[in-house]
Amino acid sequence: MNPRHFVAPVRWIALLGFCIPLLSFAQVDTASNAPERVVWNKTPIAIPLVVGEERLVHFPGSVSIGLPQALTALLRSQSVNGTLYLLAREPFDTTRIMVRSETEGPMYVLDVSAEPAESGSHTLPDVQIMLDSEPDTDAAESLSNNQSLSWGYAALTRYAAQQLYAPTRLIPRQSGVVAIPVSAEPVELVHGARIEAVPVAAWKAGLRYVTAVKLTNRTQRPVVLDPRELRGAWLAATFQHNRLLPAGNEDDTTAVYLISDRPFDVAF
Incomplete structure (x- = not known):
């Protein structure tokens, strides 16, 4: 066509x-909602959240999340087609979570935290996690x-x-x-x-x-x-x-x- x-x-x-x-x-x-792009280089990625506001984290492929038991009641997490949907129910301090690629990709490390919502605060943008391109012998x-x-x-x-x-x-x-x-x-x-x-x-x-x-x-x-x-x-x-x-x-x-x-x- x-x-x-x-x-x-x-x-x-x-x-x-x-x-x-x-x-x-x-x-x-829209420029105001442009995703925050982060290149994965094995350094933990900080993901701040606002209580009651869902934030999306996009990965290059499908992933599964390993949530610490301490966060199961505080954080709702869903993984759909390479996107994590994170919603904090209550505030919590920075906690490390592991995200595993389901397509032979790397294991990602996220440092997630949540703060109370404040009046007049702006919605946090999505996070777009990208892989650093690797050299290839085939031009x-x-x-x-x-x-x-x-x-x-x-x-x-x-x-x-x-x-x-x-x-x-x-x-x-x-x-x-x-x-x-x-x-x-x-x-x-x-x-x-x-x-x-x-x-x-x-x-x-x-x-x-x-x-x-x-x-x-x-x-x-x-x-x-x-x-x-x-x-x-x-x-x-x-x-x-x-x-x-x-x-x-x-x-x-x-x-x-x-x-x-x-x-x-x-x-x-």
């Missing part, structure tokens, strides 16, 4: 628009890895949105990104079968893939979209809107941009 010739219903184009703020699994669009593979790392989640998501919905004169001409075919058949992407999901376009940059999927509410009640309800192994999932009105309304459709380290049909 050539994304520049993609024809979407006028209603959907108007809904999505161009360069509107994105609601993201990785919180990647071609090294170049591919570098290209992949240069295209972060925010850049890939914005690129996909621009390719589909931006005026032709504003579509970026970027080397290293290529369109790849994707089957435009409905898939059960969202648990519960309430949302119809149809892939519409996909691109590859280095070792990463981004797929644009149209989401349509097929129920007669509003639906709030939650990235934890998505099937598949995604590095990041960005909703254009996180709430859909009942089927038949003008705002019953939106899009999600899925970033993975494998093609859509494999990651799904």
